[in-house]
Amino acid sequence: MEILMILLIGIIFSVSTYLILTNSLLRVILGIIMLSHGAHLLLLTLSGLKEGAPPLLGEDAGLYADPLPQALILTAIVISFGVTAFLLVLAYRTYKSHQTDKLDKLRGHADE
Amino acid sequence: MNNLLLVPILLPFIVGTILIFFKAYPRVQRWISALTTLVMLVVSFYITYIIYTDGIQTIELSGWVPPFGIVLVGDLFSSLMVILSSIVGVVCLFFAFQTISQEREKFYFYPLYLFLLTGVHGAFLTGDLFNLFVFFEVMLIASYVLIVHGGTKYQLRESFKYVVINVFASMFFIVGIAYIYGITGTLNMADIAVKVAELEQTGVLNAIAILFLIVFGMKGALFPLYFWLPNSYYGPPSAIAALFGGLLTKVGIYAIIRTFTLIFVHDPGFTHNIILFLAGGTMFFGVLGAVSQFDFKRILSYHIISQVGYMALGLGLFTPLALAGAIYYIAHHIIVKAALFLFCGATEKITGTTDLKKMSGLLKSYPALGWLFLVSAISLAGIPPLSGFFSKFALILSGIQEERYFIIFISLIVGLLTLFSMMKIFIYVFWGEETLKGEEKKKPILPLLLPILPLVALTVILGIAAEPIFSFSMEVAEQLLDPSIYINSVLKE
Numbered sequence: 001m002e003i004l005m006i007l008l009i010g011i012i013f014s015v016s017t018y019l020i021l022t023n024s025l026l027r028v029i030l031g032i033i034m035l036s037h038g039a040h041l042l043l044l045t046l047s048g049l050k051e052g053a054p055p056l057l058g059e060d061a062g063l064y065a066d067p068l069p070q071a072l073i074l075t076a077i078v079i080s081f082g083v084t085a086f087l088l089v090l091a092y093r094t095y096k097s098h099q100t101d102k103l104d105k106l107r108g109h110a111d112e
Numbered sequence: 113m114n115n116l117l118l119v120p121i122l123l124p125f126i127v128g129t130i131l132i133f134f135k136a137y138p139r140v141q142r143w144i145s146a147l148t149t150l151v152m153l154v155v156s157f158y159i160t161y162i163i164y165t166d167g168i169q170t171i172e173l174s175g176w177v178p179p180f181g182i183v184l185v186g187d188l189f190s191s192l193m194v195i196l197s198s199i200v201g202v203v204c205l206f207f208a209f210q211t212i213s214q215e216r217e218k219f220y221f222y223p224l225y226l227f228l229l230t231g232v233h234g235a236f237l238t239g240d241l242f243n244l245f246v247f248f249e250v251m252l253i254a255s256y257v258l259i260v261h262g263g264t265k266y267q268l269r270e271s272f273k274y275v276v277i278n279v280f281a282s283m284f285f286i287v288g289i290a291y292i293y294g295i296t297g298t299l300n301m302a303d304i305a306v307k308v309a310e311l312e313q314t315g316v317l318n319a320i321a322i323l324f325l326i327v328f329g330m331k332g333a334l335f336p337l338y339f340w341l342p343n344s345y346y347g348p349p350s351a352i353a354a355l356f357g358g359l360l361t362k363v364g365i366y367a368i369i370r371t372f373t374l375i376f377v378h379d380p381g382f383t384h385n386i387i388l389f390l391a392g393g394t395m396f397f398g399v400l401g402a403v404s405q406f407d408f409k410r411i412l413s414y415h416i417i418s419q420v421g422y423m424a425l426g427l428g429l430f431t432p433l434a435l436a437g438a439i440y441y442i443a444h445h446i447i448v449k450a451a452l453f454l455f456c457g458a459t460e461k462i463t464g465t466t467d468l469k470k471m472s473g474l475l476k477s478y479p480a481l482g483w484l485f486l487v488s489a490i491s492l493a494g495i496p497p498l499s500g501f502f503s504k505f506a507l508i509l510s511g512i513q514e515e516r517y518f519i520i521f522i523s524l525i526v527g528l529l530t531l532f533s534m535m536k537i538f539i540y541v542f543w544g545e546e547t548l549k550g551e552e553k554k555k556p557i558l559p560l561l562l563p564i565l566p567l568v569a570l571t572v573i574l575g576i577a578a579e580p581i582f583s584f585s586m587e588v589a590e591q592l593l594d595p596s597i598y599i600n601s602v603l604k605e
Binding site for chain 1: 286
């Protein structure tokens with residue numbers, strides 16, 4: 001199962017790298033979203049997939065699942081959700097004021 | 113257990129939240145935020161005094177015993193950084209009162225400013241790797257908004273790149289955290305340090321060390337990941353640029369120094385040599401960028417890069433003397449760099465431009481501005497008896513003792529080129545024929561100079577009182593180089 005997850009994460013990372021390197025504002029944002037999903041999945045996978053009972057008092061089991069990664073990922077998801085929302089607004093404002101969503105037209109000169 | 117450590121984090125956060133409700137009253141916001149930053153400054157001095165007399169202070173949040181809960185740790189290095197950021201916070205705020213336009217002020221400038229300080233102080237004081245990520249994000253999200261604040265065409269274009277690069281680095285931070293959690297099963301920095309020491313730092317742990325170096329290097333503008341900095345710092349008004357130039361990259365440097373003096377210390381032949389190589393590249397290419405520019409703000413931005421290299425040099429040499437030099441240099445740099453950006457803001461207010469070729473002869477109408485600028489400029493270049501000299505001296509002395517002649521040679525050339533580009537600014541802006549007309553000659557400059565004066569005074573004091581300050585940085589460096597002090601006071605073994 002871990003191997004499968006890691007392959008999936010590899011695919012997500014390569015797709016997001018491709019999207020970030022494209023020329024359009026919106027695709028770059030999609031790439032960032034994919035990248036954050038990949039990173040969160042990696043955090044979940046590397047800390048061990050579910051192996052035991054829920055870590056609750058009263059559960060009688062030999063093994064307990066680690067609750068920490070979920071808490072970490074929840075925090076990270078909230079942060080990346082906020083950043084993505086901001087990034088979308090920023091991209092929209094940039095598009096409005098520059099009348100283009102092509103990154104190579106957003107280069108500008110160093111000395112303006 | 114000392115709850116005072118929470119004040120630098122919670123105070124700006126709570127006050128910032130309250131200030132959101134005072135959107136329509138800029139005057140109220142000014143007074144409250146000024147009071148907040150001043151209180152923070154006093155508290156940060158008091159915290160440092162306690163840490164200096166009683167040793168490292170920790171708080172276990174909600175009573176969870178480390179390594180299970182989040183801890184806040186105040187050691188000498190982090191409390192020194194909190195003092196420095198509070199000083200810059202106060203000064204830039206008072207400068208912003210004079211220079212920020214009303215429209216910007218109304219759109220939540222002060223709350224965002226305080227949130228930025230929350231994130232910076234949190235990053236300095238936390239003892240937990242994931243919590244460090246969270247505070248980085250608090251700081252970065254506030255900085256995203258501040259850097260695009262005002263929404264000019266230029267700002268929108270460059271902020272998008274700034275945000276994307278920083279989000280990219282943050283995601284790699286999560287990847288690094290995932291790896292280290294997978295291997296050590298803990299996120300408490302002191303506990304990670306214990307586990308890494310038990311595992312012997314080889315193979316995958318070295319790879320993780322480099323991953324963290326890339327992440328923090330991207331935030332701290334190390335070679336070759338500094339390309340985003342000059343363009344993005346050009347956009348926002350000078351008060352914000354000064355705050356960013358003084359503080360933000362130094363948070364990245366702080367994180368590098370923290371992780372590479374506490375956690376990844378067992379293979380310095382590999383990791384610290386890489387840091388040394390990056391330091392050389394950062395210094396050299398940063399200063400070359402500065403020499404090629406003809407814009408006040410851009411020259412200063414490129415100099416941030418070259419000087420971040422000096423700090424990394426101190427860490428790369430990895431001796432007490434070099435690390436003390438790096439800490440002294442961080443203190444000097446934060447103060448002088450903020451002052452120079454504010455001088456840039458003052459001249460921009462007078463002439464309406466930051467292009468060196470369009471300014472000339474300001475010295476005649478504004479002598480105080482010119483000479484005070486000169487003091488900070490030569491302090492940056494490292495002329496005795498100002499603060500820049502003594503910190504660089506310690507770094508170079510240590511480099512010679514370690515027989516790293518090549519990097520010392522580079523750092524000396526960089527010092528010379530720094531002097532050159534600072535003189536270039538001085539000659540273009542303040543010397544020569546006066547081109548100002550009528551109104552421009554009599555702008556009230558005193559309110560602009562007042563906030564900068566303490567910074568200029570501090571660089572002179574840091575230079576003249578080099579002896580006590582250097583012995584203080586020596587103590588900070590010795591505390592950093594002995595991770596067991598930090599580990600024992602967090603885990604209480």
